[in-house]
Amino acid sequence: RxxxxxxxxxxxxRQPEAWSPGPxxxxxxxxxxxxxxxxxxxxxxxxxxxxxxxxxxxxxxxVERIISALCDGGVSKLQVITDFDMTLTRFAKNSKKRITCxxxxxxxxxxxxxxxxxxxxLLNFYYPIEIDHSRSIEEKFPLMxxxxxxxxxxxxxxxxxxxxxxKTVKESGAELRDGFGIFFGxxxxxxxxxxxxxxxxxxxxxxxxxxxxxxHQNITVVSNFMDFDENGILKGFKGEIIxxxxxxxxxxxxxxxxxxxxxxxxxxxxxxxxGDPNMADGVQxxxxxxxxxxxxxxxDQLLNKYLALYDIVLVNDETLDVANGIxxxxxxxxxxxxxxxxx
Numbered sequence: 119r120x121x122x123x124x125x126x127x128x129x130x131x132r133q134p135e136a137w138s139p140g141p142x143x144x145x146x147x148x149x150x151x152x153x154x155x156x157x158x159x160x161x162x163x164x165x166x167x168x169x170x171x172x173x174x175x176x177x178x179x180x181v182e183r184i185i186s187a188l189c190d191g192g193v194s195k196l197q198v199i200t201d202f203d204m205t206l207t208r209f210a211k212n213s214k215k216r217i218t219c220x221x222x223x224x225x226x227x228x229x230x231x232x233x234x235x236x237x238x239x240l241l242n243f244y245y246p247i248e249i250d251h252s253r254s255i256e257e258k259f260p261l262m263x264x265x266x267x268x269x270x271x272x273x274x275x276x277x278x279x280x281x282x283x284x285k286t287v288k289e290s291g292a293e294l295r296d297g298f299g300i301f302f303g304x305x306x307x308x309x310x311x312x313x314x315x316x317x318x319x320x321x322x323x324x325x326x327x328x329x330x331x332x333x334h335q336n337i338t339v340v341s342n343f344m345d346f347d348e349n350g351i352l353k354g355f356k357g358e359i360i361x362x363x364x365x366x367x368x369x370x371x372x373x374x375x376x377x378x379x380x381x382x383x384x385x386x387x388x389x390x391x392x393g394d395p396n397m398a399d400g401v402q403x404x405x406x407x408x409x410x411x412x413x414x415x416x417x418d419q420l421l422n423k424y425l426a427l428y429d430i431v432l433v434n435d436e437t438l439d440v441a442n443g444i445x446x447x448x449x450x451x452x453x454x455x456x457x458x459x460x461x
Contacts, residue, residue: 167443172435176425184429187406188384188448193308195405196448197382199398201365201389202316202323202341206301208293208436209390209414219318219326219341220269222290228283229276240268248362248391251419255363255393262361266317266342270355280321280350287325294330297438301445302332308449309336311379315397316341317361363393386448388441390414395427410441 165185168175175181188196200206203218223229224237244265247258305312316323320341327333345354383405385398390412398407411428412435413420424431432440 165443165447167439168430170435170439172432173440174421174425174431174433175429176431177429181408181429184406184408185444185447188386188408188444191384191406193310193449195382195384197311197313197379197385197401198305199313199315199385199387199401201391201394201397202314203318204390204414205388205394205412206294206298206314206438207326208295209412210436217290217292219316219322222287222292222322223273223278223319225290226286228278228286229273233272233276236272237269240265249416249420251392251416251423259363262363263359266359266361270342270359274352274354276352278344278352280344280346280352283321284325284329287322287329292326294326294332295436295438297442298330298332300442301438302327302334302337304442304445304449306332306334306336310449311382312337313397314339314341315360315365317365318342319344361393362391365393365397386410386441386444388412389428392420392423392427408444410444 167173207218217225220237224234229237244261247253247261250258302312314323314327314337316339318341320339320343323341324333324339327337340360342360343356344352345356347353380402383401383403385401385404385407387395387398387407387409388411389395389397389409394411395409398404401407408430409428410430410432411424413424413431413433417433421431421433430440
C-alpha cells in the first residue's frame with residue numbers, strides 16, 4: 119500500500135520539519151495507483167475525505183506511514199479512544215455554540231436559577247484559562263481541578279433526581295456530529311473496542327448515546343459519574359475528577375478494560391483539547407497511533423499548537439467524515455481494490 123501526500127495547487131512543498139503552516143495552508147491526500155510485484159496487483163489507497171478544506175496536516179509522510187501501519191495491523195489490533203464533548207458532539211450549528219454534558223444540566227430545570235448563575239460565573243472565569251495558549255498545562259492543572267470541584271459541589275447542593283436525567287437529555291437538543299451513525303456502526307460491526315474518555319458527566323453522556331441508539335457493547339465510558347443515594351438523589355461524584363488535562367489514563371493502566379486490550383496495540387484517537395492527545399498513554403504495548411484533533415475555537419492562536427500535538431487537525435469541521443474515511447480504509451482494506459477490479 120502506498121499513500122501520496124501532495125500540497126494543494128499554489129502551495130510549495132517543504133520538508134515537514136521546516137514547514138510553518140498558516141491558517142490557510144493545508145496538506146491533502148491524492149490517490150496513487152501503485153503496481154506491486156510482491157502483492158500481485160494494483161492497490162488504490164485514496165481517502166477522499168482527506169481532501170476537505172478543513173484538513174490540516176503538518177507531517178504528511180508520518181500520517182502516510184501511520185495509516186499504512188494501521189491497515190497492515192488490521193481490525194484485530196485496532197482500538198479507538200475518543201473524547202466526547204465537542205469531539206463526538208457538534209461544536210456549533212448555525213453559528214450557535216452547542217451544548218456539553220455539563221451545560222445540559224446547567225440549562226435544565228434540574229437546578230435553580232441561582233445555581234445557573236454561579237456555574238456561569240465559574241465558566242467565565244475558568245474557561246479562558248483552559249484555552250489560554252500562553253499558560254502551561256502544569257499551570258492549568260490545579261485550576262481545572264478547582265473548577266470541576268466547585269461545579270460538583272454546586273450540583274450536589276441541588277439534590278438532582280436520577281429519574282429526571284433521561285427527560286432532561288431528550289429536551290436538551292444535544293447533537294452528535296454528522297456521520298455518527300457510520301462511525302459507531304462500523305466500529306460495532308467490526309468489533310473494534312471504543313473507549314470514550316470524557317471530562318463531562320458520564321450519566322448524561324451515556325444517556326445521549328443511548329438516545330441516539332449507538333451505545334453498543336464495544337463501548338466503554340470513563341467519565342465523571344454521579345453518585346446517587348438509595349432514593350436516587352445526587353450525593354456526590356464517583357472516583358477522582360476527570361478534567362481536560364488529566365486524561366493520561368494513568369489511573370486506568372491497571373483496569374480490567376485496558377488489561378483486556380493488550381493485543382489492540384494500534385490506536386485511532388480523537389480529541390478537541392490540548393490535553394486529549396495524552397488519552398492513550400495508558401495503552402500497553404502501543405505500536406501505532408493516529409491522532410485526529412478538532413480545532414473548534416481560537417483557530418489563529420491555536421492551529422500551530424494543535425498541529426504539533428495531532429497528526430491531523432480539522433478546523434471548523436462539524437462532521438466525522440475524516441474519521442469515517444480512514445476507518446473505511448482501515449477496516450475494509452480491500453474495498454477500493456474490489457471496486458477497481460469490478461469496473
